[in-house]
Amino acid sequence: MGTEARLSREVSQRTAFAFLALATVITLTPVLFIIIYTIINGASALNWEFLTHFPSQAGKAGGIFPAIVGTFYLMLGTLIFALPIGVLAAIYLTEYAKDNWLTRLINTAIMNLAGVPSIVFGLFGLGVFVLTFHFGLSLLAASLTLASQALAMVVTTSREAILAVPKEYREGSLAIGATKWQTVGHIVLPQALPGIITGVVLAISRAAGETAPILIVGAAFFLPGLPQSPFDQFMALPYHLYTVSAHVPGMPRSTMWGIALVLLAVVLSFDVLAAVIRIKARQRK
């Protein structure tokens, strides 16, 4: 084969690689830019008072303590509702439901649920939890609303994790006279757990960043105290950030970026946690 042919092959290969690398860089740029820009602009606002005090002067001074606490409560509430229901539904869909058109329809519906705009979930929460169930504008109503939205992701990732458990393990268990339920509980779930946890953590961290749904089911801009019961209103980081940015004139820019930085840190730390769990589980095998 001629030298020319080899050269042109090499050139086309290098060009292809260059384009692939470029695409990767373009993908990473906004993410890195956001993180770096937020740190540069927000770091100066971070101090002990900012993290542990109540806001004053409509958020222009003081801290964001109740918003941090509110966001953690929301994540906890979402977890409590979305985890058990989502995992149980995933078990039913993978292990017990017959593989027919209805099951396939349900699976597709659940996957598409993840694409429903979050404000629609907010409206749903307002209609069902706030008004129909009389939970009022509250932490409970907001947790249930966010959990409804998180369920789609929890069910989808749990289903995938359960389906990834090798058939050989199930057969080995059933073939020595373990019941289906015992096989699910002692073989399938422990194996699928890392995948399930990853999905749940990602769903929760996404819920933590939601602004639109909580806006209409119970988030408050300012409360004099922390919520004392699930039926109280609450403050939350994304809503706080939205309000101070859009509705408070003369808001110091560094405070706005400081809130964004804290929110980003909360969400990203959960994503890192999910990655650590996945890596640990892979090493254990």
Added chain:
Amino acid sequence: MNNINIVLSNNKEVAQDKFAKLKTEGASLYYGAFQALRNVTLDMPSCAITAIIGPSGCGKSSLLRLFNRMNDLIPQARVSGNVELDGIPIYNPKIDVVEIRRRVGMVFQKPNPFPMSVFENVAFGPRRHGIKSRFELAEIVEKSLRHAALWEEVNDKLEQSALALSGGQQQRLCIARVLAVEPEVILMDEPCSALDPVATLKIEDLMRNLAEDYTIVIVTHNMQQAARVSDMAAFMMMEEDRAGVVVEYGPTSQLFTNPKDKRTEDYITGRFG
């Protein structure tokens, strides 16, 4: 009841004046519209090894999975005819499938130890059947591992992951896992196909020892293996519509030296398959 006297290939004379341990009469298996097995009639003697041989895809594994109702796991699988364990029809709707699977254990083609410790692998079955005492479990684990000729090799690594064992050890662990629930029958689906010759020989020796106490049915691709270990042999083939049938069934020595059917002879002399 048939009163036949057959000389088994290892020269153990068995008076067949009792129930066959496993029995099928006109058994057929369907996956939806596809018929996988047609009209299988076999009597498998107690405490002996029966080999099922035949070319790929002829339904050997499907036949094996008939005996512990493993085909139930496949949607749309349907069985007609009769399959009996100790004279009890196991496809009777009143039968407890879980109990059948405890009495009829199964070892798979690819060793499939659970991703847990050696101890927990063997203790898994007894635990699920309600044994909780650590002392009792330890006894069962040791007994089962000894019975599976694995104890000497693993007694110092009971707490280690079973996945760290060699392929042959893993397969013997799977046999120990089955023995731990005290089955009566052990089904083996090409148990040596993923193993090297040395590990294969160990499993074959083990099978001969186990045949003292257990009824063993083995599916194998390897005709030398069938000839070496089995007392009875069934030769299967696929018919035109791809349904599996048993062409010939009899004592292994007879099937291999003096086959009655031309197709059996062609297969064992290596003319096809």
